[in-house]
Amino acid sequence: xxxxxxxxxxxxxxxxxxxxxxxxxxxxxxxxxxxxxxxxxxxxxxxxxxxxxxxxxxxxxxxxxxxxxxxxxxxxxxxxxxxxxxxxxxxxxxxxxxxxxxxxxxxxxxxxxxxxxxxxxxxxxxxxxxxxxxxxxxxxxxxxxxxxxxxxxxxxxxxxxxxxxxxxxxxxxxxxxxxxxxxxxxxxxxxxxxxxxxxxxxxxxxxxxxxxxxxxxxxxxxxxxxxxxxxxxxxxxxxxxxxxxxxxxxxxxxxxxxxxxxxxxxxxxxxxxxxxxxxxxxxxxxxxxxxxxxxxxxxxxxxxxxxxxxxxxxxxxxxxxxxxxxxxxxxxxxxxxx
Amino acid sequence: xxxxxxxxxxxxxxxxxxxxxxxxxxxxxxxxxxxxxxxxxxxxxxxxxxxxxxxxxxxxxxxxxxxxxxxxxxxxxxxxxxxxxxxxxxxxxxxxxxxxxxxxxxxxxxxxxxxxxxxxxxxxxxxxxxxxxxxxxxxxxxxxxxxxxxxxxxxxxxxxxxxxxxxxxxxxxxxxxxxxxxxxxxxxxxxxxxxxxxxxxxxxxxxxxxxxxxxxxxxxxxxxxxxxxxxxxxxxxxxxxxxxxxxxxxxxxxxxxxxxxxxxxxxxxxxxxxxxxxxxxxxxxxxxxxxxxxxxxxxxxxxxxxxxxxxxxxxxxxxxxxxxxxxxxxxxxxxxxxxxxxxxxxxxxxxxxxxxxxxxxxxxxxxx
Numbered sequence: 053x054x055x056x057x058x059x060x061x062x063x064x065x066x067x068x069x070x071x072x073x074x075x076x077x078x079x080x081x082x083x084x085x086x087x088x089x090x091x092x093x094x095x096x097x098x099x100x101x102x103x104x105x106x107x108x109x110x111x112x113x114x115x116x117x118x119x120x121x122x123x124x125x126x127x128x129x130x131x132x133x134x135x136x137x138x139x140x141x142x143x144x145x146x147x148x149x150x151x152x153x154x155x156x157x158x159x160x161x162x163x164x165x166x167x168x169x170x171x172x173x174x175x176x177x178x179x180x181x182x183x184x185x186x187x188x189x190x191x192x193x194x195x196x197x198x199x200x201x202x203x204x205x206x207x208x209x210x211x212x213x214x215x216x217x218x219x220x221x222x223x224x225x226x227x228x229x230x231x232x233x234x235x236x237x238x239x240x241x242x243x244x245x246x247x248x249x250x251x252x253x254x255x256x257x258x259x260x261x262x263x264x265x266x267x268x269x270x271x272x273x274x275x276x277x278x279x280x281x282x283x284x285x286x287x288x289x290x291x292x293x294x295x296x297x298x299x300x301x302x303x304x305x306x307x308x309x310x311x312x313x314x315x316x317x318x319x320x321x322x323x324x325x326x327x328x329x330x331x332x333x334x335x336x337x338x339x340x341x342x343x344x345x346x347x348x349x350x351x352x353x354x355x356x357x358x359x360x361x362x363x364x365x366x367x368x369x370x371x372x373x374x375x376x377x378x379x380x381x382x383x384x385x386x387x388x389x390x
Numbered sequence: 391x392x393x394x395x396x397x398x399x400x401x402x403x404x405x406x407x408x409x410x411x412x413x414x415x416x417x418x419x420x421x422x423x424x425x426x427x428x429x430x431x432x433x434x435x436x437x438x439x440x441x442x443x444x445x446x447x448x449x450x451x452x453x454x455x456x457x458x459x460x461x462x463x464x465x466x467x468x469x470x471x472x473x474x475x476x477x478x479x480x481x482x483x484x485x486x487x488x489x490x491x492x493x494x495x496x497x498x499x500x501x502x503x504x505x506x507x508x509x510x511x512x513x514x515x516x517x518x519x520x521x522x523x524x525x526x527x528x529x530x531x532x533x534x535x536x537x538x539x540x541x542x543x544x545x546x547x548x549x550x551x552x553x554x555x556x557x558x559x560x561x562x563x564x565x566x567x568x569x570x571x572x573x574x575x576x577x578x579x580x581x582x583x584x585x586x587x588x589x590x591x592x593x594x595x596x597x598x599x600x601x602x603x604x605x606x607x608x609x610x611x612x613x614x615x616x617x618x619x620x621x622x623x624x625x626x627x628x629x630x631x632x633x634x635x636x637x638x639x640x641x642x643x644x645x646x647x648x649x650x651x652x653x654x655x656x657x658x659x660x661x662x663x664x665x666x667x668x669x670x671x672x673x674x675x676x677x678x679x680x681x682x683x684x685x686x687x688x689x690x691x692x693x694x695x696x697x698x699x700x701x702x703x704x705x706x707x708x709x710x711x712x713x714x715x716x717x718x719x720x721x722x723x724x725x726x727x728x729x730x731x732x733x734x735x736x737x738x739x740x741x742x743x744x745x746x747x748x749x750x751x752x753x754x755x756x757x758x
Contacts, residue, residue, distance in 0.1 A: 259679035300681050302693050330683035332694055333466065334725040 080117035148183030159197035471742030527560025550575035647712030
């Protein structure tokens with residue numbers, strides 16, 4: 053690209069035009085010290101369209117740092133014989149070949165390209181030369197990110213919201229997506245835990261003909277989030293437990309009943325009773341640990357006692373469906389047929 | 391109900407078979423002969439909804455495998471031992487819970503025209519001389535092909551002429567217009583899948599209403615055909631108890647229990663892949679949001695205590711109206727049987743034997 057050098061004052065720049073901005077970093081403070089010490093090594097690039105004010109193509113933070121450091125003007129390169137597309141490509145390359153772009157920056161870059169070219173195949177063919185991730189699938193997904201709400205973008209930039217989760221949050225109503233993005237960042241949850249919370253809230257809402265936001269604003273959830281005595285780990289655990297109980301009331305109740313039944317069996321240490329996974333098969337398992345033969349004999353006696361215990365019979369006979377959990381659909385609250 | 395196909399593709403390998411010529415002669419939709427099915431798959435995969443598109447394209451081809459196969463049961467759950475007569479795949483009706491949406495990649499209406507091979511295989515099966523229950527309704531609906539192919543014309547008389555096997559035609563249609571022509575000899579069972587009007591309305595697009603199905607069953611009963619009914623999938627939802635009970639009452643006000651060879655019960659279960667398909671294609675559907683666990687066959691199933699609680703009620707209501715009708719579960723374990731029916735299939739010789747006996751009683755089957 054051809055350019056000429058010029059000293060530029062703040063009033064020469066249209067700082068409201070963000071047509072070529074790729075970076076998500078705004079704060080110029082870290083650059084100020086370097087600029088004070090050795091000046092601007094790589095002069096910013098500006099472009100002037102139709103004799104209007106100059107628009108920044110590359111170096112927004114450098115310019116901001118210079119003016120913040122008290123400089124009256126900054127030496128800039130002014131693009132000549134350029135057009136918007138050329139400037140977009142230059143802005144992308146300037147960022148992408150210096151550092152790893154975050155997903156919001158990639159999305160901005162893709163949106164700028166699509167805005168200028170409007171042909172997806174042509175954009176796809178340019179991506180490798182511009183240092184952007186390749187592939188139609190990535191393009192289709194990443195291009196959406198720039199339109200997501202700020203909390204989702206912030207979560208992506210900070211790394212607290214993974215790419216896959218951001219796409220899911222971006223597909224929700226903006227208010228819900230923002231709420232969950234803020235919540236996930238506040239509680240610093242892993243992707244799997246974020247997924248559980250999102251899935252359960254969405255599915256409870258779908259089942260009950262409500263919106264996910266209705267579910268998230270329920271007292272049970274708000275009480276957890278706003279509990280001043282809990283740290284974020286406690287809140288994360290309590291939130292997931294609450295939502296799981298709402299989503300799977302019968303399964304949760306079965307697990308609780310099983311734990312209560314286990315207590316009444318008074319099983320000593322060294323012996324463990326495991327229920328079938330999800331109570332689906334009819335196979336229960338005892339596991340015995342022992343160090344000596346005498347200990348094995350003693351534990352086998354315990355097993356013999358347990359095999360005759362009414363409490364074990366009750367436990368194996370199944371769950372009491374006469375008292376359904378609070379969140380079960382009302383059709384199951386009637387007395388079960390015996 | 392018509393046969394809503396917009397285009398017919400013909401596999402080059404079967405283009406000159408008599409059945410192909412019969413089916414394409416005078417076709418009112420475009421007919422195209424192709425030598426590679428991948429071309430057809432390409433067309434389907436480039437549509438916004440390949441499942442929907444596959445319901446509007448008919449592919450006439452050859453069944454390259456066996457026409458008669460065992461129903462794919464799994465070890466842990468009790469299987470009925472049904473044999474599948476594989477006449478075609480997929481369906482033009484559109485049920486949210488239909489496993490065929492994810493079973494074929496991509497799904498397409500396929501009809502097998504190597505008819506002589508099918509009939510030869512069937513004849514071999516008859517000569518085995520053992521009691522068999524054979525159905526066409528596993529990979530497709532048994533009667534959707536009627537307006538177009540009259541397959542019953544080939545099958546019903548053949549089953550009528552032997553005495554060891556029974557044909558079960560399982561459907562959600564009322565395409566019974568050809569059935570009065572045949573001397574069926576009670577060797578063909580007409581079976582309807584039943585559900586509550588709410589589920590039929592919300593989850594079974596382009597199917598017939600409960601009233602239409604039962605009216606068709608009544609007509610078939612009058613023609614002397616044995617009947618069967620399948621409450622499968624039973625969907626658990628708020629208010630489902632009263633509605634399923636009403637379906638049972640309506641059923642027995644339409645047909646006599648004596649005409650019914652069996653009634654099956656099966657709660658909704660699905661391979662995990664189906665969930666996202668339902669969410670995408672039936673965005674208003676609530677069926678993916680029940681309390682499901684992963685079953686021992688890797689299908690998602692309602693939590694067992696919920697299944698058992700509902701089965702107990704269904705069995706009670708059916709027994710109140712029809713104490714002698716054979717009720718069975720499709721793919722449930724011994725615990726479900728014993729806690730809801732009071733016995734396990736093994737105590738009665740096994741589920742296949744129970745069904746065989748009922749077929750013998752109702753359809754006059756006999757071992758050679």
